[in-house]
Amino acid sequence: MFSSKEKAAIGQVMCFLREWDQGNKAVRARMLSDFLTKNTGKTFHELELEFAQVASLFLARLTAWMRLTYMFGTCLNLQLRALGVFLSASSTHHYLMEFLGMGGVLTLLETLGQENLKDEDKTEALRLLQIIADAGPKYKELICESYGVKAIAECLAKSQAEGTQETAATLLESLAHGNSKYQNQVYKGLIALMTCTSPRAQKLVLQTLRIVQPILKTALHNIVDPLLCLLRSLHLEVQYEATELIKELMRYEVKSTLLRGLVALLKPSQEGLSKHKIQEDPGMEKMLHPVFLQQAAAARTIRILTQSSEEISKDLLSLGVIHHLMYAMGNQEHPDAQRQASLALEHFVRMYPVVEERVRRAMGTTLFQSFMNNAECLHLNMDEIQAYVLLSNNTSVTYVLEEQYSDP
Template identity: 60%
Template sequence: MLTQGDQASIGKVLSFLREWDRGDRTVRGRLLNTFLIQNTGKTFYELELEFAQVASLFLARVTTWMRLTFMFGTFLGLQLKAIGVFLSASSHDQYLVEFVEDGGVLTLLEILSHSKSKEEDKTAALCLLLTVSNAGRKYKEFICESNGVKVIAESLATSNTDDTQESARALLESLSHGNPKYQNQIYKGLITLMTCSSPKAQQLVLCTLHIVQSKMKTAHHNIVEPLLHMLRSLHLEVQDAAINLILILKPYDVRPVLLSGLVALLRPSKEEVEQHQNTEESEITQMTGSLPVFVQQAAAAKTMRLLAEGSQEVSSELLSLGVIQHLLFAVGNREHIDSQIQASLALQHFVHSYPAIEEHVQRVTGSTLFAALMYKAETLYMNMDETQAEILQTNNLLITEGFDGDQSKG
């Protein structure tokens, strides 16, 4: 038998729901505000007590109203916040189950896809989806089954605010954990995202790929080309993230292609240089003083040095690809100081690691320049004149082993 207090609570809730059902959007907006003020941060049990054990009835109403009106933006921010109160209520997943069954996840994905949705509403929708994803594998799978990976990836690539991009990245990472059925789909989706134009999005994608790749047994061959392209980014955070990803790819089957690609970047063709000088990137060049192909050249030299320092095996593979000849070419690039510095540091490492090639390198550089290389590689460019630079860029030194033999010649 209900007590007088219970009856009063039920009457209060029924009155609240009746006002909601009969009210226009202004009334409902006011009721949502009241709900948020009184209930934000409450647990499942506190919400049930507040709503006389029928809080689900109000959640269903808010979810339905959102589904019917989100394309107009009517109080969408308030709706998302109210749903957030339910989904974040601790100790129970009843609201989460009901929200998913009522089509709430699909509506959130539609909000992300809708061209007129505000960025702050997209961010809120992503945060709610993150809550759903973090609830367990079956929820992650449901989001993925609902074309969620593509929608979330597009939000990351096309958004112009840090909050939305960060939220999309966090959600993609969450979906990649404990979700073996869709892990490969997420991985391939992230690789596709590498070609997006936003530097912030590129950095976030690379960092997320770093996490996902470390859990993969193999690396997809499609990762190599866009990853090498990232090395020409004028944004250091993007370039650093690309280098870090290349470093963890060292044990994977794409290594031979990756190393060959890096060596090739040390020697951009005249056609490539002229092409970049005559395209829209020339405006960037005027602002920064650097051609993207030269930025890429410097980054490639730095990456190879880091790879070689961490593995004798990789170092030997780079030698077999003729890296010394290409590093000497980059050292002679007087148009880009950073290329000279990074190539000099890499060259110094190889000479230190393989004393047998010292004589061959010295013959090309000359004793004075070679002494400068071994003493302080990062300032080598300051001791080089045009004639020496030209000699380095026209060298035909072929060293494919770290020792003297039939395969080493100068």
């Protein structure tokens, strides 16, 4: 038998549910606002006490209303935040299981794909998916089985809001941890995202890949081309993150492919120059060709890599990097490409006597002396004849350790 106090509590809940069932959109919006004010942060047991042990009846109504109206955005933010009160309630997964049983995951994922919805609503949906993912591996698998990786990735690529993009990237990273069955799917999704057009999204994807990469312990070769393409970004933060990921990938099987690609970028082909349109800006007649931006970024990345590893330096020498660096130094289309290539070449010259001798022969005494005095500013004082000497060089140094101690 129920006590009089319990009967009163049950009566209040029944009145609440009746008001919900009979209420219009305005009434339900007010009820949700009141619910959030009174119950945000409560535990499972506190919510059950508040709803006389039948809180699930309200959760079912709330979920059903959202499934019927999410496409129109009807009170969606309030609905999602109210659901968050249930899903984040500690002590048990009881509410979570009920929500999933009513198709909650699919509804949240479909919400992400609605173009007419606000970014703030999509951010709330992503937060709920994060709560679900944090509940354990089987819940991460459920999200992935529901084509969640694709939905979350598309949301990250298309969103214009930083908060939404960051929340989506965090969720993708979470889905890669402790989810051996689908971590490769997440990895492939991140690689595909590198071709999106949002610089902010590109930066987040590269940062996430650096975290996810060690989890897989292997690298796919299709990561190489889109990664190298990001070196032509107009945004320095994207170029920086691309270089950091390249550094991470030096420990994997794509190392040689990446190094060959970097060396090739130092000497752009005519096909590459004609393939990519010159970046235009209303306030400028013409900006640098993306290929030349990529050339400078490749030279800078090579310099960073060689400073961190002698083994990589040797690999680059075997790939003909000296000839390509000297070519980039002569490219007067982009002063920063000249500067970066000059600094990279300086490292090889000072590290390997055999390289120093061959570069001296190719440059000639006067140009070489200027190079050694101030490699960073060499391009500022270079004339057209000296530039031509660098562009037409055929210097070849296939590194062999003994060459350091023998006559060239």
